[in-house]
Amino acid sequence: MRPERIRVVPRASPLTARPFFLQGGMIVDGERSDTFYITTPIYYPDNRLHIGHTYTTVAADVLARFNRMCGRDTFYLTGTDEHGQKIQQAAAARGLSPQVFLDEMVEWIKTLWQQLGISYDHFIRTTDEDHTVVVQAIFQELYQSGDIYRSAYYGWYCTPCESFWLESKLVEGACPDCGRDVSWVEEDAYFLRLSKYADRLIAYIEAHPSFIQPEIRKNEMLSFLRQGLEDLCVSRRKEALQWGIPVPFNSDYVIYVWFDAVCNYITAIGYKDPERASMFARYWPAELHLIGKEILRFHCIIWPIILMALDLPLPKQVFGHGWLTIGGEKISKSRGNVVDPLVLAEKYGRDAIRYYLIREIPFGADGRYTEEALVDRINVDLANDLGNLLSRVTAMIDRYDDGKIPAPTGPPTHLEGVARAAREKAERALDRYLLSDALRGIWELVAAANKHIEDAAPWNLQGEARDRVLYDLAESLRILAVLLSPFMVDAPREIFRQLGLAEEADAVQWEDAEWGGMLPGTMIDRGEPLFPRLDPDVVLQANPDEIAEQGEERKGMDMIDFEHFSAMDLRTGTVVSAEAIEGADKLLKLLVDIGEDEPRQVVAGIAEAYSPQDLCGHPVIVVANLKPAKLFGVESQGMVLSAEGPEGLNLIAPVADVTPGSKVK
Ligand code: MSP
Numbered sequence: 001m002r003p004e005r006i007r008v009v010p011r012a013s014p015l016t017a018r019p020f021f022l023q024g025g026m027i028v029d030g031e032r033s034d035t036f037y038i039t040t041p042i043y044y045p046d047n048r049l050h051i052g053h054t055y056t057t058v059a060a061d062v063l064a065r066f067n068r069m070c071g072r073d074t075f076y077l078t079g080t081d082e083h084g085q086k087i088q089q090a091a092a093a094r095g096l097s098p099q100v101f102l103d104e105m106v107e108w109i110k111t112l113w114q115q116l117g118i119s120y121d122h123f124i125r126t127t128d129e130d131h132t133v134v135v136q137a138i139f140q141e142l143y144q145s146g147d148i149y150r151s152a153y154y155g156w157y158c159t160p161c162e163s164f165w166l167e168s169k170l171v172e173g174a175c176p177d178c179g180r181d182v183s184w185v186e187e188d189a190y191f192l193r194l195s196k197y198a199d200r201l202i203a204y205i206e207a208h209p210s211f212i213q214p215e216i217r218k219n220e221m222l223s224f225l226r227q228g229l230e231d232l233c234v235s236r237r238k239e240a241l242q243w244g245i246p247v248p249f250n251s252d253y254v255i256y257v258w259f260d261a262v263c264n265y266i267t268a269i270g271y272k273d274p275e276r277a278s279m280f281a282r283y284w285p286a287e288l289h290l291i292g293k294e295i296l297r298f299h300c301i302i303w304p305i306i307l308m309a310l311d312l313p314l315p316k317q318v319f320g321h322g323w324l325t326i327g328g329e330k331i332s333k334s335r336g337n338v339v340d341p342l343v344l345a346e347k348y349g350r351d352a353i354r355y356y357l358i359r360e361i362p363f364g365a366d367g368r369y370t371e372e373a374l375v376d377r378i379n380v381d382l383a384n385d386l387g388n389l390l391s392r393v394t395a396m397i398d399r400y401d402d403g404k405i406p407a408p409t410g411p412p413t414h415l416e417g418v419a420r421a422a423r424e425k426a427e428r429a430l431d432r433y434l435l436s437d438a439l440r441g442i443w444e445l446v447a448a449a450n451k452h453i454e455d456a457a458p459w460n461l462q463g464e465a466r467d468r469v470l471y472d473l474a475e476s477l478r479i480l481a482v483l484l485s486p487f488m489v490d491a492p493r494e495i496f497r498q499l500g501l502a503e504e505a506d507a508v509q510w511e512d513a514e515w516g517g518m519l520p521g522t523m524i525d526r527g528e529p530l531f532p533r534l535d536p537d538v539v540l541q542a543n544p545d546e547i548a549e550q551g552e553e554r555k556g557m558d559m560i561d562f563e564h565f566s567a568m569d570l571r572t573g574t575v576v577s578a579e580a581i582e583g584a585d586k587l588l589k590l591l592v593d594i595g596e597d598e599p600r601q602v603v604a605g606i607a608e609a610y611s612p613q614d615l616c617g618h619p620v621i622v623v624a625n626l627k628p629a630k631l632f633g634v635e636s637q638g639m640v641l642s643a644e645g646p647e648g649l650n651l652i653a654p655v656a657d658v659t660p661g662s663k664v665k
Helices: 051-069 085-093 098-115 129-145 194-207 215-226 257-262 274-283 293-309 341-348 350-360 371-401 415-431 435-456 463-484 491-498 502-507 544-549 562-566
Strands: 035-043 073-080 122-125 148-158 163-165 183-192 235-237 253-255 288-292 318-321 324-326 570-581 584-593 600-604 619-623 629-631 634-636 642-645 648-651
Touching (some): 035 051, 035 274, 051 318, 051 324, 051 350, 085 098, 098 341, 129 148, 129 183, 129 253, 129 257, 129 293, 194 215, 194 293, 215 293, 253 257, 288 293, 341 350, 341 371, 371 435, 371 463, 415 463, 463 502, 600 634
Parallel strands (some): 035 073
Antiparallel strands (some): 148 163, 570 619, 629 634, 642 648
């Protein structure tokens, strides 16, 4: 039978109506609503997801779990963005049909989320039949109302970003967002009248200061809007792109992938579906679209304008968080610096990954990812601070009280106040989406409880005095298990279990963090350390067996880490022309096509091994980000790779045909 709890303080719902006014995150102009609809971006499944995608999804999961624990009717949506050129190309590269390719990728993504304990309520795929039908209905409606019209598009397209760009917005001829090559598009098309709504959107953003957060992102969006908005091309011709939702009234066209994608936020909850009308009414407008800062424009300009055109309310907040970086660069597939979250979760456990991501990166700002910092967090915060606290307290209760929680007689300790403060800090921070601050607040209780063990030295106490200390420590741990429940999946459960409260874990509510919930007499059940300490020298070796096999040769070699390697921009290229340089017997001046508008001029010390006429059309690998230097008065804007062979120098070239400009990784 579940014991009645002692409630020293009467339960007060954290949802007790009270006004919130904010800097940081959540807007609540008045009271919290009783529903909480939160979304992540729907990710492109053209590749496996990485630790960056995991960051957004874990952060949204923390907020969903917290709001559920507060008794709010919560709906957490994530999913995949499955149309567009990028997916079409990725499937073709694998020699698979898009649908087969996507099904495989989605399976992997769902496994990833399951491993990480992501508690989404629905996983939308934009190839879902009901999504497709509603997107077509929306397109049709806006065409009929005149907000979508037909005209001609002349401009550029960035496939990795799936973005249209006017010539004037390109930066040195490349995509202003990702810096990659764009392709020319010239076709009859359908346009969305962004220009018509620009002033209304500016006024809306000004009147709703928390609509776009953090503040800096709001200002970016406002200045973008104030430069004037061009209407947006929202279709592609079938010849250019087959993998999309057909324009309902013209089968020569498919709908632009971003138009299709943003609509997921309403199609997933039953927009225009008579059978789910009440669901839509309950959850829309969403409380929060959590996204990375690079896709703010789509969420703060295009999406709100579609909603305005449909006469629907706008989401309450779009929060554009920062990026996880490695060596100062955004982690992304195209930069080749990705970290596989599944591998990490298997190696370190999901709670450690979840904790690290949320604790390490101040929410909203960019944050450096390093495995060293992850291991450090595990050893210090989780093993040493939290794990040891649990081991020490349960060991003492075992020893002094035969494993039974003692009754809290004697004067109360200060831990009750610290626990209340920790809960309030965590709650305030979570309400404002200041996730790392919430953990910092919770760790004040961890630290205070550890310090209390040292200060009170229960081993020197007896009777009521010792009972009080041990009760307060056990109660602090119970409260920690409650407060950590949004952030971690297994550790809170294990704390409850070791405290003899296994059943509590199933239905834990935020209000259970009220002091006094631990019933004296409860039998604890000691267990393994919560987070075993790791030896950095062992775990940070990429693959110790492999390295050992390399034997003696590597000893004494200066090793670099991946960050150093990825700082080098190596590209494939083709020599377009080669000529001798006057006065320099060993050098040749090469022009090399590396996929840029102009060939690169590279001076190479290969004249003794190659004659200029042999070099035209020769494939090479170029260090593209080497600082330019002058050699014999000729500027060299890079370097070609070569290696010494038995008969002299050889240029290094890819064995298969690759397009000039491909990244070597
Ligand atoms: N399909 C679009 C989103 C459509 S939403 C209607 C898309 N997909 S994506 O696969 O490229 O995912 C982008 C999102 O992944 C970012 O907005 C962010 O949430 C997350 N991240 C990807 N790389 C990241 C980092 N390096 N750091 C933090 N988040 C990152 O854009």
